[in-house]
């Protein structure tokens with residue numbers, strides 16, 4: 773799959789440092805520790821997301837090229853306690869600018885720990901998606917940490933919640949170590965990237 777050929781292109785601290793805004797782009801978002809890096813690495817077969825882990829070294833947006841027209845973007849994990857407030861405000865401002873302005877952004881993969889889904893920030897992202905008609909695909913990560921029945925129950929609960937929003941939001945279970953949910957995720961990525 774094309775997604776496996778992802779390779780790091782650049783980090784951008786501001787929207788005007790992003791690659792040219794053409795083609796198709798999927799952004800990966802989630803609360804810190806939700807499993808965003810692990811999901812990205814599992815889906816791309818590469819240690820792509822390490823760079824985005826250390827605050828200070830961290831830039832706002834890390835771009836990974838799939839081909840001339842297609843990219844994956846690693847957004848900063850939100851709720852990262854060690855990030856100083858001014859940096860958080862800086863991020864929020866530029867992140868919003870990216871989300872609102874970026875034409876090539878076709879959808880967002882939102883990682884949520886299956887044991888703690890729908891945090892206030894997750895809810896905010898979903899409401900924003902609803903208001904802007906931006907598609908969101910939720911990965912309920914670390915599905916291996918729950919028994920099958922419990923994971924399935926959470927999946928159904930989240931499905932019910934998003935069904936009440938009039939938005940293009942979908943959800944699935946995912947586990948990086950078990951490599952669970954990869955095909956389902958690829959199906960969504962291929963559709964959004966028009967592969």
Ligand code: GDP
Nearest residue numbers: 804805806807808809810849913914947948949
């Ligand atoms: P990020 O901060 O969202 O990028 O989260 P990471 O991908 O770094 O994951 C945070 C922690 O959760 C790490 O210790 C990972 O090894 C662990 N983790 C991530 N995904 C999974 C998963 O699917 N299953 C299990 N058991 N642990 C996971």
